[in-house]
Amino acid sequence: MGYPHKSHPRETPILSKHFGEPEARTLDGWKARGGYKALQQALHMEPTAITEIVKASGLRGRGGAGFPTGLKWSFMKLGDGKPHYLCCNADESEPGTFKDREIMRWTPHALIEGCAIAAHAIGAETAYIYIRGEFTEPIRVMEAALAEARAAGIIGKNAMGSGKRVDVWVHKGAGAYICGEETALMNSLEGKRGNPRIKPPFPAVSGLFGMPTTINNVETLAAVPHILNNGAEWYKAMCLSNPKSTGSKLYSVCGNVAKPGNYEVVMGFSFKEFLYDLCGGPLPGRKFKAIIPGGSSVPTMNMEEAEATLMDYEGFVAQGTMLGSGGVIIFDDAQSLPRQMARLARFYAHESCAQCTQCREGTAWMTKILERIVAGQGTYEDLDTIFDLSEMMTGKTICVLSDSCGAPVVSAIQKFRPEFEALIKGKRSSTVAVGAR
Amino acid sequence: MSHGPSAPGTAAGAHAHGHDAPYEPVFTPGSARSKELAELITRYPDKRAALLPALWMVQNDRGWISEAAMMEVGDQLGCTAAYVKGVVTFYTMYHQHPVGKHFIQVCTTSPCLCAGADKVVEAFLEKTGCKELGLTSPDGKYTVIEVECLGACGFATPVQINEDYVENVTPEKVPEILAGLE
Numbered sequence: 001m002g003y004p005h006k007s008h009p010r011e012t013p014i015l016s017k018h019f020g021e022p023e024a025r026t027l028d029g030w031k032a033r034g035g036y037k038a039l040q041q042a043l044h045m046e047p048t049a050i051t052e053i054v055k056a057s058g059l060r061g062r063g064g065a066g067f068p069t070g071l072k073w074s075f076m077k078l079g080d081g082k083p084h085y086l087c088c089n090a091d092e093s094e095p096g097t098f099k100d101r102e103i104m105r106w107t108p109h110a111l112i113e114g115c116a117i118a119a120h121a122i123g124a125e126t127a128y129i130y131i132r133g134e135f136t137e138p139i140r141v142m143e144a145a146l147a148e149a150r151a152a153g154i155i156g157k158n159a160m161g162s163g164k165r166v167d168v169w170v171h172k173g174a175g176a177y178i179c180g181e182e183t184a185l186m187n188s189l190e191g192k193r194g195n196p197r198i199k200p201p202f203p204a205v206s207g208l209f210g211m212p213t214t215i216n217n218v219e220t221l222a223a224v225p226h227i228l229n230n231g232a233e234w235y236k237a238m239c240l241s242n243p244k245s246t247g248s249k250l251y252s253v254c255g256n257v258a259k260p261g262n263y264e265v266v267m268g269f270s271f272k273e274f275l276y277d278l279c280g281g282p283l284p285g286r287k288f289k290a291i292i293p294g295g296s297s298v299p300t301m302n303m304e305e306a307e308a309t310l311m312d313y314e315g316f317v318a319q320g321t322m323l324g325s326g327g328v329i330i331f332d333d334a335q336s337l338p339r340q341m342a343r344l345a346r347f348y349a350h351e352s353c354a355q356c357t358q359c360r361e362g363t364a365w366m367t368k369i370l371e372r373i374v375a376g377q378g379t380y381e382d383l384d385t386i387f388d389l390s391e392m393m394t395g396k397t398i399c400v401l402s403d404s405c406g407a408p409v410v411s412a413i414q415k416f417r418p419e420f421e422a423l424i425k426g427k428r429s430s431t432v433a434v435g436a437r
Numbered sequence: 438m439s440h441g442p443s444a445p446g447t448a449a450g451a452h453a454h455g456h457d458a459p460y461e462p463v464f465t466p467g468s469a470r471s472k473e474l475a476e477l478i479t480r481y482p483d484k485r486a487a488l489l490p491a492l493w494m495v496q497n498d499r500g501w502i503s504e505a506a507m508m509e510v511g512d513q514l515g516c517t518a519a520y521v522k523g524v525v526t527f528y529t530m531y532h533q534h535p536v537g538k539h540f541i542q543v544c545t546t547s548p549c550l551c552a553g554a555d556k557v558v559e560a561f562l563e564k565t566g567c568k569e570l571g572l573t574s575p576d577g578k579y580t581v582i583e584v585e586c587l588g589a590c591g592f593a594t595p596v597q598i599n600e601d602y603v604e605n606v607t608p609e610k611v612p613e614i615l616a617g618l619e
Contacts (some may be wrong), residue, residue, distance in 0.1 A: 021447050083482065088513030095546045095586040126480075133493075133530045134542075134587055134602040169480050174489055175530030177585065191514070193527040209482050254548040254590035261591045296547060327590070329548050347585050353527075392571075 003262050006027035007065045008278045014248045027148040030109035033315040038142030042117045043162035050416035056232035058246035063089055063217030064325045066313045075204035076122040076212050085208040086119045086127035087215040091180035093132055094295035096327030099250040099262050100218035104138035108145035114221030116155055117165045122214045125165045128183050133173045142170050154236035177351035178198045181399045182215040195353050231271050241268030245312030249326055253279050256332035264402040271309035286332040294324020296344050337416050338423055341409045342370035346425035347407035359402035455535055462503035463498050464513050470494055484514050501532035537573040537580035539618050542597040547587040552593035560608035564615055
């Protein structure tokens with residue numbers, strides 16, 4: 001549902017069905033809503049059988065990369081005599097994204113159930129839910145739900161009487177966007193600085209504490225119980241466009257839009273209808289200008305591209321951007337894009353872990369140059385410098401934070417160059433209406 | 438993800454100690470915190486994994502993380518104070534200086550900037566008497582900082598005050614929010 005407002009009839013609320021219902025947070029309330037049936041069933045299944053179902057469902061990672069979940073699980077070598085770990089990535093920090101927060105706030109048991117099923121499927125006895133430190137309320141809700149689940153024997157030494165051990169713990173982060181990168185998350189969990197690691201080795205070979213590890217996003221894991229309950233075919237059938245993208249997806253919508261919030265739609269939904277019908281279109285008297293559709297790390301779209309998009313992994317790529325985390329940031333005609341891009345660059349410069357030169361220096365210079373342009377002190381060469389810089393920052397570092405800084409900025413300059421040039425000419429852009437919404 | 442305080446504050450809140458006050462250990466033998474830490478360590482194959490949680494306990498009890506605290510935590514978990522410092526300085530939420538009783542973090546990343554978050558920052562600075570970002574108000578009550586994406590973009594502008602989020606904040610709501618903090 002489009003929390004915080006009522007569900008739109010064209011939404012397909014599966015993950016978000018119980019958002020806003022306080023009773024769904026309790027164990028009894030969750031069981032009354034069909035909770036833990038999937039786990040009960042899963043604990044008596046062969047791990048590989050669970051993985052096969054998830055593979056067949058077509059579920060792909062909802063954190064940003066869209067990697068097939070079942071395939072990821074199948075990389076875990078069962079019976080290798082090593083402890084395996086599951087990490088749930090709840091470090092949701094991608095600007096524009098606030099879906100995992102709502103899943104944890106309203107349906108904590110859905111996540112616990114998904115974690116327990118996944119842990120069993122990959123041969124792990126321990127799962128850690130790494131939640132960003134700022135999310136104190138989701139942490140409280142998750143801790144309370146975990147305590148209830150533990151006391152009821154749903155997780156622990158003998159999960160649901162199956163004889164199998166599944167421990168699930170919350171681990172609180174301490175403020176670092178980069179810890180949402182999977183190897184940085186593992187370092188952070190180990191009590192280290194959150195620097196991303198060089199891959200290979202990949203986590204399935206050597207991950208948390210050097211052991212085979214799988215990392216999945218909150219939304220991905222929360223979808224797993226539904227898949228076991230209703231079957232792979234049911235999930236696969238939720239597809240309006242490309243068969244490689246299946247299921248429902250939660251989108252966080254923010255920025256200059258009539259009804260910001262979370263919306264859950266089936267893969268392949270029309271972005272145009274999504275924006276103007278479900279999200280209520282622009283604010284009165286305004287027009288949409290540009291959209292960053294997948295959290296701030298993906299290329300900026302103009303409205304022509306956006307309105308032609310079908311909302312799935314391939315659909316966004318076809319329009320030159322990415323689905324990413326599903327954090328839809330909308331800028332309207334009252335916003336200055338150069339100013340917004342300068343602010344985004346500052347975000348990446350602040351969040352760079354500073355390991356790689358291209359990122360440490362690149363994000364800082366990108367910010368400097370953009371802020372100079374916004375201050376009316378830019379030159380035409382500055383725009384070329386940004387393009388060169390972005391090229392040097394892309395595909396050359398340990399993780400993709402550096403690439404993520406260039407992607408929205410470069411595409412914004414390419415598609416909205418006159419706005420940047422107007423500032424360089426010394427004329428204040430007519431669209432610099434600061435702070436208006 | 439905050440822009441941490443840039444200068445030492447002068448606050449002495451209920452649980453905070455200033456720069457000059459002696460450090461009181463948190464994990465004294467037999468204490469509740471000591472037991473809590475011992476239990477926490479059992480969750481991980483390597484006790485160093487309890488470092489972030491241990492630092493959270495210190496910050497909760499002492500208000501900030503001093504060099505003496507880093508030494509204490511290092512002793513507890515078998516690592517050096519220098520190692521602990523390396524970790525503390527990586528994460529923006531650990532205070533390396535005392536901060537005001539009410540630590541106010543205003544999200545100003547792009548989606549919130551669209552909603553006028555910069556004006557919310559100005560309102561907080563003005564109404565709290567904090568002279569600039571990161572500085573504590575003369576009465577020790579407030580520290581205001583800008584924070585990077587709080588992950589509540591649909592409720593712009595979110596402001597985190599100590600533990601809690603306040604959502605949909607506008608400059609007009611700032612006096613009322615501050616009045617509710619006493």
